Amino acid sequence: MIFNQTEKQERGYLHQIINRLKQIISHTDVSVKDHVDVLAEYKDYLWSNKDIDPHEIRSMRESILNHFAIGESVIDKRQRLARMVDIPYFGRIDFQEKSENRPVIPVYIGIHTFHDTESRTTVIYDWRAPISSMFYDHELGEASYQSPSGEIKGDISLKRQYRIRAGKMEFMIESALTVHDDILQKELSSNADDKMKNIVATIQREQNRIIRNEEARTLIIQGVAGSGKTSIALHRIAYLLYAFQGSISSKDILIVSPNKVFADYISNVLPELGEKNVPEISMEQILSEVLNHKYQSFFEQVDELLTKPTPDFIERIEYKSSFDFIASLDRFILHMENHYFRAEDVKLTKRITIPAEFIKEQFHRFHRYPMRQRFEAMTDYILDMMKVQYAFTVTTVERNFLKKEIKRMFAGGNDLQVYKDFFAWTGKPELFKMRKNRTLEYSDLAPLAYLHIVLEGGTKNSVKHLLVDEMQDYSPIQYKVIQKLFPCRKTLLGDASQSVNPYGSSTADMIQKALVTGEVMKLCKSYRSTYEITDFAQRIRTNTNLEPVARHGEKPRVLRYNNEKEELSSIKELIATYQASTYKSLGIVCKTESQAREMADKLQIPDIHFLSNQSTAFVQGIVITSAHIAKGLEFDEVIIPQVDDKNYHSEIDRSMLYVAVTRAMHRLTLTYSRNKTPLFD
Numbered sequence: 001m002i003f004n005q006t007e008k009q010e011r012g013y014l015h016q017i018i019n020r021l022k023q024i025i026s027h028t029d030v031s032v033k034d035h036v037d038v039l040a041e042y043k044d045y046l047w048s049n050k051d052i053d054p055h056e057i058r059s060m061r062e063s064i065l066n067h068f069a070i071g072e073s074v075i076d077k078r079q080r081l082a083r084m085v086d087i088p089y090f091g092r093i094d095f096q097e098k099s100e101n102r103p104v105i106p107v108y109i110g111i112h113t114f115h116d117t118e119s120r121t122t123v124i125y126d127w128r129a130p131i132s133s134m135f136y137d138h139e140l141g142e143a144s145y146q147s148p149s150g151e152i153k154g155d156i157s158l159k160r161q162y163r164i165r166a167g168k169m170e171f172m173i174e175s176a177l178t179v180h181d182d183i184l185q186k187e188l189s190s191n192a193d194d195k196m197k198n199i200v201a202t203i204q205r206e207q208n209r210i211i212r213n214e215e216a217r218t219l220i221i222q223g224v225a226g227s228g229k230t231s232i233a234l235h236r237i238a239y240l241l242y243a244f245q246g247s248i249s250s251k252d253i254l255i256v257s258p259n260k261v262f263a264d265y266i267s268n269v270l271p272e273l274g275e276k277n278v279p280e281i282s283m284e285q286i287l288s289e290v291l292n293h294k295y296q297s298f299f300e301q302v303d304e305l306l307t308k309p310t311p312d313f314i315e316r317i318e319y320k321s322s323f324d325f326i327a328s329l330d331r332f333i334l335h336m337e338n339h340y341f342r343a344e345d346v347k348l349t350k351r352i353t354i355p356a357e358f359i360k361e362q363f364h365r366f367h368r369y370p371m372r373q374r375f376e377a378m379t380d381y382i383l384d385m386m387k388v389q390y391a392f393t394v395t396t397v398e399r400n401f402l403k404k405e406i407k408r409m410f411a412g413g414n415d416l417q418v419y420k421d422f423f424a425w426t427g428k429p430e431l432f433k434m435r436k437n438r439t440l441e442y443s444d445l446a447p448l449a450y451l452h453i454v455l456e457g458g459t460k461n462s463v464k465h466l467l468v469d470e471m472q473d474y475s476p477i478q479y480k481v482i483q484k485l486f487p488c489r490k491t492l493l494g495d496a497s498q499s500v501n502p503y504g505s506s507t508a509d510m511i512q513k514a515l516v517t518g519e520v521m522k523l524c525k526s527y528r529s530t531y532e533i534t535d536f537a538q539r540i541r542t543n544t545n546l547e548p549v550a551r552h553g554e555k556p557r558v559l560r561y562n563n564e565k566e567e568l569s570s571i572k573e574l575i576a577t578y579q580a581s582t583y584k585s586l587g588i589v590c591k592t593e594s595q596a597r598e599m600a601d602k603l604q605i606p607d608i609h610f611l612s613n614q615s616t617a618f619v620q621g622i623v624i625t626s627a628h629i630a631k632g633l634e635f636d637e638v639i640i641p642q643v644d645d646k647n648y649h650s651e652i653d654r655s656m657l658y659v660a661v662t663r664a665m666h667r668l669t670l671t672y673s674r675n676k677t678p679l680f681d
């Protein structure tokens with residue numbers, strides 16, 4: 001007989017589970033209260049007894065900390081249970097192991113495990129548990145999963161999906177009966193939330209392979225726009241935290257994210273999955289922390305390329321993004337190794353002079369140390385040798401003098417000077433240009449940081465897993481720096497078609513080459529946009545690997561006007577139509593930030609949020625922003641103004657347009673005055 005065969009039985013069971021969960025919550029409430037009461041008692045005792053002896057204070061301190069820690073873990077558990085009352089599970093498989101006399105077990109799958117200590121049964125399995133992988137990987141029939149003790153084979157006789165919200169079952173679907181994934185379709189056609197949401201209930205097979213990949217030390221995910229890369233990367237973090245609990249925790253993970261708006265946009269996913277958020281940093285923060293110099297930001301570089309690109313500027317960026325450049329830098333480092341240490345005799349005392357040749361030998365002896373880290377070891381070694389050979393010991397003053405002299409012999413003490421030397425050495429001094437107020441160009445940050453790390457060291461071993469989103473926007477030399485700073489496991493994700501940095505971007509293969517390692521996995525199915533929007537994006541940039549999801553909607557509209565005034569008033573009408581619709585978010589995406597700002601000023605509509613490169617939070621409703629900042633975000637509806645031939649004509653303009661178009665989930669409109677851009681037919 002099938003356990004909970006009918007929908008009625010399932011609803012009854014859900015009710016029963018929720019009641020049990022609520023019962024446990026009330027027990028935890030009592031437990032929290034007990035801990036709070038005990039802490040209050042300690043407080044009162046401490047207040048009213050001024051003369052407690054230090055011994056007693058110490059033991060009380062321990063008890064207080066203990067109660068506090070237990071209290072916190074009970075609160076965590078309570079929060080988890082509260083989430084489970086809302087959505088206890090979303091899927092079920094009935095599995096029978098292929099061994100004798102094994103019963104069919106119903107495996108209910110949810111965000112968290114629920115082990116009922118009273119009945120001593122696991123009522124709900126965490127979606128990350130080994131057995132749950134079959135829900136994502138198998139249909140009815142033969143199935144298997146990897147348990148800690150090896151592969152378990154068996155048979156799935158039933159597979160169900162449920163949509164439960166606020167403890168109520170909205171519907172349930174028998175997977176065997178549906179050809180299309182109905183729940184996925186329903187999820188995709190829903191409106192955009194203010195933050196990215198979790199996708200545990202509908203993770204697809206090819207996505208699951210990435211989430212659960214434990215083997216690859218470096219995983220490089222190339223996925224088309226809207227293929228779920230960011231979602232998957234966050235689910236992968238949650239998975240790794242579960243699979244390697246005890247050896248990795250949230251604070252050991254670092255996300256390299258493109259900007260604060262994006263970081264805020266994704267900040268809900270991990271907490272929804274019951275995990276703490278992980279620290280986040282931008283690439284330029286990483287690089288500038290190494291250097292401590294004024295610099296042009298990445299955003300400013302992109303803006304300059306969009307508004308006033310000069311051939312010299314482009315040449316400088318292109319050169320510094322090439323593998324030839326890395327090879328030259330490495331040759332120069334070798335040159336420094338051989339020529340930058342100019343040894344001299346050191347007269348240590350009246351009678352003792354250390355010969356230059358001997359000092360030079362020591363510089364090379366310690367070649368495993370970064371060059372600037374050798375002086376200490378060289379001094380110690382030289383003085384130890386002297387002690388052995390001449391039974392001579394030196395004073396601290398003499399030791400410090402020797403170390404200072406050795407340091408002085410190294411001509412690579414200043415990062416910027418070394419970097420300038422490099423350009424002189426290559427015979428291309430014109431490829432380094434400092435901006436006003438001694439500001440570095442963005443493309444010089446990574447090579448300078450690279451030189452600095454080679455000379456000085458600086459590995460960050462505290463990070464155990466590094467996640468890089470929008471990987472296409474970073475150049476090979478930036479990956480060289482990343483590899484030196486973070487020798488840990490990595491997950492990198494991005495889409496070569498969405499680069500906002502066309503002269504300094506990287507494909508998955510380039511990243512693999514720069515990191516000298518990495519397994520590349522591809523995602524070709526696009527989930528975000530309707531078939532019609534994806535089809536339109538293909539007219540701007542064709543990607544033959546892209547497979548659109550079968551979800552249909554309105555055809556994107558391209559509207560022509562005679563002048564800007566007409567265009568503006570039509571955009572106002574489009575906004576009014578949006579306001580009257582059921583959509584929850586509208587993105588007005590311009591090519592540059594200044595165009596977006598100007599548009600916001602001209603529209604004069606209350607409740608419109610302008611997102612700049614300095615913004616720190618994503619907002620729901622009507623957003624006006626640049627394509628650069630919109631990257632990674634999504635909106636129910638997108639309007640792209642000014643798609644005329646003057647505004648959109650170059651290859652970088654094409655990238656911006658592609659990014660803007662692929663932000664739309666359900667509706668897309670492009671407007672222009674006079675002549676249409678030639679970037680799509």
Ligand SMILES: Nc1ncnc2c1ncn2[C@@H]1O[C@H](COP(=O)(O)OP(=O)(O)OP(=O)(O)O)[C@@H](O)[C@H]1O
Pocket residue numbers: 184187188197199202203204207223224225226227228229230231232494495498527528631632633634662
């Ligand atoms: N398996 C899935 N089930 C439900 N929704 C999904 C699934 N995969 C992706 N999506 C949805 O598709 C949209 C795009 O996901 P996401 O932003 O992670 O993609 P991306 O590849 O990082 O996009 P882009 O590179 O274009 O910014 C999101 O709304 C996400 O919830």
